[in-house]
Amino acid sequence: MKGIVFTEFIEMVEQKFSPETADRILDECDLASGGAYTAVGTYDHREIVSMVLKLSEISGLPVPALIKAFGYHLFERFVLLYPSFFAGISSAMDFLSRIEDIIHAEVKKLYPDAELPRFDVARENEDTLVLTYHSERHLGDLAEGLIESCIHHFGAPLTLLREDLEQPGQPIRFTIRR
Numbered sequence: 001m002k003g004i005v006f007t008e009f010i011e012m013v014e015q016k017f018s019p020e021t022a023d024r025i026l027d028e029c030d031l032a033s034g035g036a037y038t039a040v041g042t043y044d045h046r047e048i049v050s051m052v053l054k055l056s057e058i059s060g061l062p063v064p065a066l067i068k069a070f071g072y073h074l075f076e077r078f079v080l081l082y083p084s085f086f087a088g089i090s091s092a093m094d095f096l097s098r099i100e101d102i103i104h105a106e107v108k109k110l111y112p113d114a115e116l117p118r119f120d121v122a123r124e125n126e127d128t129l130v131l132t133y134h135s136e137r138h139l140g141d142l143a144e145g146l147i148e149s150c151i152h153h154f155g156a157p158l159t160l161l162r163e164d165l166e167q168p169g170q171p172i173r174f175t176i177r178r
Contacts (some may be wrong), residue, residue: 001048001137002114003041004081005074009048010037012073013055025054042113045137064141071145072152079153082106092154093129096147096176097121117143127178132171140164140172147174 013022026035029050033043052070056063079086085103089095095103099119107114117135124130133143144162151158161175 001043001045002039002111003037003043004039006037006043006048007039008074008077009051009070011077012070013051016069016073017055017059021055021058024058025051029054040111045139067139067141068145068148071142071147072149073145074142075146075149075153090154091156092151092158093156093176093178095150095154096131097123097129099131129176131174131176132165133174134171143172144174147176151176 010022010026013025029035029047031047031050033041033047037043052063052066055061055066059066085106086095089098100121104116104119107116117133117137117139120132120134122130122132131147133140135143140162144160147160151160156178159177161177163173163175165171165173
């Protein structure tokens with residue numbers, strides 16, 4: 001997993017909780033990297049899982065809520081860090097419908113070794129977009145937070161429905177409607 005995910009997670013913990021909480025997480029988790037992350041580095045995704053579990057233990061908040069909140073934070077940061085991804089796009093539906101063909105393609109140009117989740121994108125009609133999330137990392141809560149933040153960013157009144165397909169760890173369908 002790319003280091004930007006790790007550096008942004010630490011930043012979110014510092015902002016929403018405290019720098020001391022971030023330090024405690026880094027100190028108490030047994031991280032192969034030692035907790036020293038660079039945005040362009042690549043790290044084992046289990047390290048972020050370990051840090052989220054520790055944050056849940058410290059804060060008393062459930063893991064899914066923390067991961068979703070991180071997705072929300074991460075999208076906000078992407079808006080600031082990668083404005084070119086948003087150039088010429090005026091709605092969440094347009095942005096999300098381009099996630100694979102444009103956004104993930106651009107990410108791969110920046111980070112060729114990035115292991116991204118995959119989204120099957122289906123535009124059912126003008127008012128309905130269906131994204132089916134596939135990832136071996138099983139971070140559907142992160143995807144949900146990213147999607148919710150995208151909807152908020154563009155400001156249109158949309159609804160988001162999440163359906164976990166079959167059993168945990170399987171694809172997740174997100175339906176976005178006007």
